[in-house]
Amino acid sequence: MHLFSRRTLLKLFGAAVPPAAFLRPVPGMAKCESNSTIINPRSFPKGFLWGSAASAYQVEGAADEDGRGPSIWDTFSHTPGRTFHGDTGDVADDVYHRYREDIQLMKSMGLMSYRFSISWSRIIPDGTGTVNMKGMDYYQRVVDALLEAGIVPFCTLFHWDLPQTLQDKGGWQSRDTAKAFADYAGLVAGKLSDRVKYFMTMNEISSFVSGYVDSKSAPGLHVSPAELAQLTHHAVLAHGMGVQAIRAAAHAGTEVGIADNVVPTTPVIETAEHIKAAAKAIREENARIFTVIQEGKYPEAYLERLGKAAPRFNAEEMRTIASPLDFVGLNVYTPSYVRAADSLQGYEILPFPASYPRMYSSWLTIGPEALYWTPTLVAEVWKPRKIYITENGASAEDSLTPEGTVLDIGRVMYLRNYLMHLQRAVTEGVPVRGYFLWSFLDNFEWADGYQRRFGIHYVDFATQKRTPKLSAEFYRQVIKRNGLA
Ligand code: PNW
Secondary structure, X not given: OOOOOHHHHHHHHHOOXXXXXXXXXXXXXXXXXXXXXXXXXXXXXXXXXXXXXXOHHHHOOOOOOOOOOOEHHHHXXXXXXXXXXXXXOOOOOOHHHHHHHHHHHXXXXXXXXXXXXXXXXXXXXXXXXXXXXXXXXXXXXXHHHXXXXXXXXXXXXXXXXXXXXXXXXXXXXXXXXXXXXXXXXXXXXXXXXXXXXXXXXXXXXXXXXXXHOOOOOOOOOOOOHHHHHHHHHHHHHXXXXXXXXXXXXXXXXXXXXXXXXXXXXXXXXXXXXXXXXXXXXXXXXXXXXXXXXXXXXXXXXXXXXXXXXXXXXXXXXXXXXXXXXXXXXXXXXXOEEEEEOOOOOOEEEOOOOOOOOEOOOXXXXXXXXXHHHHHHHHHHHHOXXXXXXXXXXXXXXXXXXXXXXXXXXXXXXXXXXHHHHHHHHHHOOOOEEEEEEEOOEOOOOHHHOOOOEOOOEEEEOOOOEEEEXXXXXXXXXXXXXXXXX
């Protein structure tokens, strides 16, 4: 199969140029006016949505309040030895009580959109059955406060915090969990879609299913490859059933998508052969999640590789999994460098050398071009209607200076370079409509606890005081200028 036309390949590899006038910097000035259009070599299209993202368990706290039931992350973080320092999300950023002030802070820096997630067990404490209206009311208040501040809410329905009661019944190993998720998703969409236009079913399926094969995330189990393939199938099925339930319950005009951390295949050198290899790799490497959601079938190579461990499925499930989406959300942090190989597969993913530059998480290797290539290849291979970058950001070992500021120039460096590459993609016509920086506040970084900070606001977890970092000022300027210069 030819993924690229000759013309596209030439565009990508030879003359990867948008209209020359747009690209050419104007000597000595950042901007020049022409026919009343601002030509700025570093700007984004008018209406580009600048946002920030967070998730319920990482920021809310109030773990035991107003009828919330426990989730697998409460259980996991309270199990000795599971998280750094024994940290939990019991209090986190206390956003449950402080959301009004935080939304004011968002407004004051010009943030246009906020991506938050809903804690399933706050709304339905046991995962199925009785609805906890107090939990629902909290999200109603959050949405109202966002709208009042002129901030567009983007709502994720599942960001890893499965109700513990459902885990006790098998969690994602049980197909019933998919049905429970769809019921919950429909319920929330019915309640919020009069004011929330954008819903994402799930965040990073590959990350939360990894909790069934490693000890670093909830539920911290060790299942067989066959069981992993089957439970991952249940998760993508839950996504598809969720899409249908949201559409059935939501007001007209509601847009539905997913936030996925696709394997971000990036050609190691920008030549035609490596670009082609990266395009092949993005389909194959995302076989069990993004590819099946886009195409409604598992690639042959994936099923062959698994052999007897392949998931069981039927045709109707496959149609459900591939329910059409209004947008796709991509979480992009790192590159996976690909080069062409003389093998049946046609490509190989290169390992990172030990000395490769990273941010303050061992997995967070730096490769700004990932924010060009991931949306570019996704657009090329699957042609989604719209793309949002639903997460991008960096961890750092931040500390307050004696003057009480945080000079996180590492994070500023990271963001500036990644955004340059996003701008490159958008300028070439890749349909990216917005960007959500992870994260507005330092927060509970899962098994890494509070040690690895991702916020553009520093949080003193003893006092809950928020202090803007230099990166908050950087981002404020990006938003204000709708670009990098
Ligand atoms: C994402 N990796 O997680 C999540 O969506 C957030 O909840 C999280 O806080 C954020 O990124 C920063 O970590 C990831 O190992 C965690 O490649 C780990 C990886 C990727 C994403």
